[in-house]
Amino acid sequence: xxxxxxCTLSKFADDTKLCGVVDTLEGRDTIQRDLDRLxxxxxxxxxxxxxxxCKVLHVGRRNPKHNYRLGEEWIESSPExxxxxxxxxxxxxxxxxxALAAQKANCVLGCIKRGVTSRSREVILPLYCALVISPLQxxxxxxxxxxxxxxxxxxxxxxxxxxxxxxxxxxx
Numbered sequence: 001x002x003x004x005x006x007c008t009l010s011k012f013a014d015d016t017k018l019c020g021v022v023d024t025l026e027g028r029d030t031i032q033r034d035l036d037r038l039x040x041x042x043x044x045x046x047x048x049x050x051x052x053x054c055k056v057l058h059v060g061r062r063n064p065k066h067n068y069r070l071g072e073e074w075i076e077s078s079p080e081x082x083x084x085x086x087x088x089x090x091x092x093x094x095x096x097x098x099a100l101a102a103q104k105a106n107c108v109l110g111c112i113k114r115g116v117t118s119r120s121r122e123v124i125l126p127l128y129c130a131l132v133i134s135p136l137q138x139x140x141x142x143x144x145x146x147x148x149x150x151x152x153x154x155x156x157x158x159x160x161x162x163x164x165x166x167x168x169x170x171x172x
Contacts, residue, residue, distance in 0.1 A: 001041050007034045012084065016049075028066045039071045057081045058090050086139045105132050 002009055007020035007030060018038065020031045042049055051070055055078040058065045068075045080089040080096065087097040108131045116123060 001038070003041075004037050005034050006030050009034075015084070017083070022064060022066060023062075028064070031066075032068055035068055035070050035075075051075070055081055057088070059092060060090070063090070084139070101136055105136055108132050108135075 001011070005018075007018050010017040010019065016038070018031065018034055020027060020034070022028050022031065038049070049070060051073050054070055054075045056068055056075050057078055057080070065077065067077075080087055082088075086094075087100060088094065089096065109128075112124065112127050112131065116127065118124070
């Protein structure tokens with residue numbers, strides 16, 4: 001699959017990403033050649049790419065946003081994409097990922113609050129760690145809450161203050 005590929009090719013399980021710099025027409029042509037190589041490889045190996053799931057994420061302000069095709073089909077452009085569970089937009093902004101993570105955590109906290117009658121630390125803490133903290137820690141190095149503004153966003157969504165929210169105090 002990697003043979004002859006000029007751009008960066010990333011593979012994980014059944015996920016394949018092709019990344020390249022497009023600051024010249026040669027860059028655009030390189031990406032298109034690599035897409036053609038991948039299509040030929042798939043055909044030679046009796047495989048198919050799910051073209052409905054193929055997307056182009058144009059990163060950067062000055063990106064010329066060229067169109068690309070895989071085989072005979074044009075690949076749709078997208079303003080944001082989820083990669084291994086992390087949402088990234090064309091500006092490499094992670095604020096929507098943070099907001100979604102906070103929203104999911106708050107939903108789970110609400111379920112724990114409504115569904116568990118005991119408020120003892122021995123009952124709540126394992127649930128909190130497994131169902132709230134663990135998903136929040138997924139890829140946190142990439143998208144993590146590094147700003148005071150992010151902590152405020154999380155806190156406001158729970159109706160608490162930032163210090164309480166960081167400690168999980170509203171439920172514990």
